[in-house]
Amino acid sequence: xxxxxxxxxxxxxxxxxxxxxxxxxxxxxxxxxxxxxxxxxxxxxxxxxxxxxxxxxxxxxxxxxxxxxxxxxxxxxxxxxxxxxxxxxxxxxxxxxxxxxxxxxxxxxxxxxxxxxxxxxxxxxxxxxxxxxxxxxxxxxxxxxxxxxxxxxxxxxxxxxxxxxxxxxxxxxxxxxxxxxxxxxxxxxxxxxxxxxxxxxxxxxxxxxxxxxxxxxxxxxxxxxxxxxxxxxxxxxxxxxxxxxxxxxxxxxxxxxxxxxxxxxxxxxxxxx
Numbered sequence: 262x263x264x265x266x267x268x269x270x271x272x273x274x275x276x277x278x279x280x281x282x283x284x285x286x287x288x289x290x291x292x293x294x295x296x297x298x299x300x301x302x303x304x305x306x307x308x309x310x311x312x313x314x315x316x317x318x319x320x321x322x323x324x325x326x327x328x329x330x331x332x333x334x335x336x337x338x339x340x341x342x343x344x345x346x347x348x349x350x351x352x353x354x355x356x357x358x359x360x361x362x363x364x365x366x367x368x369x370x371x372x373x374x375x376x377x378x379x380x381x382x383x384x385x386x387x388x389x390x391x392x393x394x395x396x397x398x399x400x401x402x403x404x405x406x407x408x409x410x411x412x413x414x415x416x417x418x419x420x421x422x423x424x425x426x427x428x429x430x431x432x433x434x435x436x437x438x439x440x441x442x443x444x445x446x447x448x449x450x451x452x453x454x455x456x457x458x459x460x461x462x463x464x465x466x467x468x469x470x471x472x473x474x475x476x477x478x479x480x481x482x483x484x485x486x487x488x489x490x491x492x493x494x495x496x497x498x499x500x501x502x503x504x505x506x507x508x509x510x511x512x513x514x515x516x517x518x519x520x521x522x523x524x525x526x527x528x529x530x531x532x533x534x
Contacts, residue, residue: 285311289319290328294343297529299336356532357389360481360503363531364391367524373507378407378414380500384430385409385418393507410434410451413478414504417464420455421480421499463521467514475512478504479524481532503528 292308293300306313320337323329327340364375368391377389385407409415409431419427431451435442458464464478480499505512505524512520
């Protein structure tokens with residue numbers, strides 16, 4: 262065999278085979294990643310010059326594997342698995358840098374203060390704070406532990422923890438506020454609140470911690486084998502939370518969903534995809 266023939270038959274020079282349907286599915290996913298916000302079916306189809314019915318079949322498969330999701334208005338967006346893959350390659354310092362940049366843009370866009378908190382065994386602690394330039398200044402001290410009962414940050418983290426993890430912390434807060442508190446009744450009401458937070462995916466408060474002050478808290482999720490299990494296999498686990506704090510006029514309850522979507526849009530821009 263000549264050297265030229267050997268070269269032609271070398272594995273390094275062969276075109277490796279692949280799975281065409283997988284490549285097409287990943288092309289559909291790439292469109293959602295590049296666009297980085299919800300899209301209509303026809304928009305995705307136009308982007309890759311494919312019939313909408315065919316694109317829909319691939320989207321169904323991506324949704325089943327949680328790489329995509331369909332929101333209430335019918336548009337398609339990235340699923341939790343894509344976000345989890347994004348965060349898994351980041352160390353904590355890099356993640357905090359990205360979150361701080363996101364917090365700064367949110368502060369500028371909404372004229373509200375923004376805090377980043379991390380979950381510790383004694384509860385959530387503020388690790389970064391970006392203060393608003395507006396006349397009404399709400400200072401959040403780095404190192405402060407946020408209460409589980411009255412802060413949006415605390416409520417969000419509580420909704421993501423096992424009952425055994427938060428029960429003692431909650432009892433201590435309730436008894437500190439009222440030594441005669443009916444702890445069983447308090448817990449019943451609090452469980453209803455946590456269920457509502459879990460269904461929405463974010464937590465809010467209006468005047469619970471400070472009169473006239475509102476807050477919206479969103480999770481920064483990662484995949485963890487050691488996280489509290491809600492089902493089989495790995496679960497979504499939020500070690501960090503980003504919380505926007507402003508006046509009730511800046512963060513009206515009636516506009517919660519719209520503001521959450523605006524915050525998430527900015528977060529997606531700054532967290533690596």
